[in-house]
Amino acid sequence: xxxxxxxxxxxxxxxxxxxxxxxxxxxxxxxxxxxxxxxxxxxxxxxxxxxxxxxxxxxxxxxxxxxxxxxxxxxxxxxxxxxxxxxxxxxxxxxxxxxxxxxxxxxxxxxxxxxxxxxxxxxxxxxxxxxxxxxxxxxxxxxxxxxxxxxxxxxxxxxxxxxxxxxxxxxxxxxxxxxxxxxxxxxxxxxxxxxxxxxxxxxxxxxxxxxxxxxxx
Amino acid sequence: xxxxxxxxxxxxxxxxxxxxxxxxxxxxxxxxxxxxxxxxxxxxxxxxxxxxxxxxxxxxxxxxxxxxxxxxxxxxxxxxxxxxxxxxxxxxxxxxxxxxxxxxxxxxxxxxxxxxxxxxxxxxxxxxxxxxxxxxxxxxxxxxxxxxxxxxxxxxxxxxxxxxxxxxxxxxxxxxxxxxxxxxxxxxxxxxxxxxxxxxxxxxxxxxxxxxxxxxxxxxxxxxxxxxxxxxxxxxxxxxxxxxxxxxxxxxxxxxxxxxxxxxxxxxxxxxxxxxxxxxxxxxxxxxxxxxxxxxxxxxxxxxxxxxxxx
Numbered sequence: 267x268x269x270x271x272x273x274x275x276x277x278x279x280x281x282x283x284x285x286x287x288x289x290x291x292x293x294x295x296x297x298x299x300x301x302x303x304x305x306x307x308x309x310x311x312x313x314x315x316x317x318x319x320x321x322x323x324x325x326x327x328x329x330x331x332x333x334x335x336x337x338x339x340x341x342x343x344x345x346x347x348x349x350x351x352x353x354x355x356x357x358x359x360x361x362x363x364x365x366x367x368x369x370x371x372x373x374x375x376x377x378x379x380x381x382x383x384x385x386x387x388x389x390x391x392x393x394x395x396x397x398x399x400x401x402x403x404x405x406x407x408x409x410x411x412x413x414x415x416x417x418x419x420x421x422x423x424x425x426x427x428x429x430x431x432x433x434x435x436x437x438x439x440x441x442x443x444x445x446x447x448x449x450x451x452x453x454x455x456x457x458x459x460x461x462x463x464x465x466x467x468x469x470x471x472x473x474x475x476x477x478x479x480x481x482x483x
Numbered sequence: 484x485x486x487x488x489x490x491x492x493x494x495x496x497x498x499x500x501x502x503x504x505x506x507x508x509x510x511x512x513x514x515x516x517x518x519x520x521x522x523x524x525x526x527x528x529x530x531x532x533x534x535x536x537x538x539x540x541x542x543x544x545x546x547x548x549x550x551x552x553x554x555x556x557x558x559x560x561x562x563x564x565x566x567x568x569x570x571x572x573x574x575x576x577x578x579x580x581x582x583x584x585x586x587x588x589x590x591x592x593x594x595x596x597x598x599x600x601x602x603x604x605x606x607x608x609x610x611x612x613x614x615x616x617x618x619x620x621x622x623x624x625x626x627x628x629x630x631x632x633x634x635x636x637x638x639x640x641x642x643x644x645x646x647x648x649x650x651x652x653x654x655x656x657x658x659x660x661x662x663x664x665x666x667x668x669x670x671x672x673x674x675x676x677x678x679x680x681x682x683x684x685x686x687x688x689x690x691x692x693x694x695x696x697x698x699x700x701x702x703x704x705x706x707x708x709x710x711x712x713x714x715x716x717x718x719x720x721x722x723x724x725x726x727x728x729x730x731x732x733x734x735x736x737x738x739x740x741x742x743x744x745x746x747x748x749x750x751x752x753x754x755x756x757x758x759x760x761x762x763x764x765x766x767x768x769x770x771x772x773x774x775x776x777x778x779x780x781x782x783x784x785x786x787x788x789x790x791x792x793x794x
């Protein structure tokens with residue numbers, strides 16, 4: 267092994283462990299996705315709600331901000347006390363971190379909808395539900411998507427730390443690299459797919475975000 | 484635009500309802516449902532190899548779901564995971580370690596053989612855990628030096644280190660420094676000397692530190708494959724300071740009751756892995772860039788999953 271350079275080692279590593287890396291890649295991606303999806307299911311309605319009840323907005327966003335300031339390793343440990351070791355703990359952590367970008371972007375997106383458009387909607391006799399569904403949401407969708415995009419990239423980074431509570435994922439490979447002889451190649455073998463995953467999800471969501479923006483038709 | 488919105492709503496709705504309906508876990512993600520066998524593994528190479536081996540064996544012989552809780556920091560952490568029902572099986576536990584750290588008993592230097600039975604009995608009685616018979620190897624702490632150092636100071640035993648101990652820089656397992664019973668304090672008492680400088684290190688890194696001359700001596704694990712490849716000299720523990728650390732799987736009685744088939748599956752590995760075999764497997768991982776998961780699978784496939792060797 268020692269006579270190979272880093273690049274050769276990396277290629278050799280993938281040849282030997284390709285299937286394993288792929289399974290950890292999927293696991294890593296799923297953990298991130300589940301956390302963000304839950305955050306979206308909870309966060310988007312909250313964002314809509316506080317946009318309509320602006321008195322609550324500062325409190326809710328402040329809470330989400332506070333969550334964001336807790337270091338991720340500390341958060342992981344705190345949640346571990348309640349949920350124990352394993353993958354559920356990581357999903358909850360990802361969920362909490364994904365809340366802020368999603369709530370904030372939903373809130374901003376909704377506020378940015380031009381009030382004269384809302385008024386004309388009202389003038390046409392639309393119900394509140396219709397205005398939300400046919401005016402507000404479509405117009406703010408691109409901003410909401412930007413929030414999801416932020417959240418997912420953040421989530422992929424946090425999931426990498428999930429290895430410390432035994433959740434698996436690409437973080438396992440990185441940590442093993444730090445313990446092994448010639449670990450450099452193994453660290454890269456874990457870190458590169460993680461970065462790649464973040465870049466690809468970011469690009470894909472950016473594309474959806476552009477498509478969702480009604481002004482860029 | 485409208486299509487995308489509908490599509491997004493659809494995805495969110497399906498996944499959400501899927502998760503809620505499944506109730507017991509996330510699809511595609513092992514370890515989230517309640518009927519999964521959780522295997523605890525520490526952050527050392529052989530722990531991970533054995534964890535994957537157990538996982539493969541369970542998947543081969545039964546339809547149970549399995550997951551590995553990887554990278555636990557110490558034997559105590561993995562013990563607590565089992566005790567608090569956060570894990571069902573511990574991939575490897577070492578009798579000597581459990582005797583001194585978990586049970587808090589003194590090492591009986593005259594009757595080493597009794598350790599295994601004592602630990603197994605106490606675990607069953609006190610913690611409702613079943614200690615399986617040993618895999619066939621013991622992973623003992625061992626002081627090592629390079630052949631060059633050994634020749635220079637004429638070192639054969641741990642006692643020989645005494646005359647040069649104040650000059651030595653020694654790399655050791657961080658855990659060992661704080662351990663009672665078989666840790667550094669007890670070591671100083673029995674052997675009557677201490678080292679000039681000690682460096683607590685990640686255990687996987689001590690062998691390279693020794694080989695590259697950054698350390699004069701190290702405290703390593705006897706199962707490591709690099710002992711052979713670097714031609715390191717193991718110093719004989721002439722005062723029998725360290726107990727035997729026979730390696731076994733440990734499972735909670737609860738999971739064995741729920742899934743009785745686990746017992747025969749785990750028993751298939753009894754005595755199947757000698758010290759040499761383990762060194763070889765470790766070497767594959769530590770030096771040849773093969774993942775523990777792959778090494779475990781290859782080993783089991785080579786031996787046909789120990790088919791026909793149950794009971």
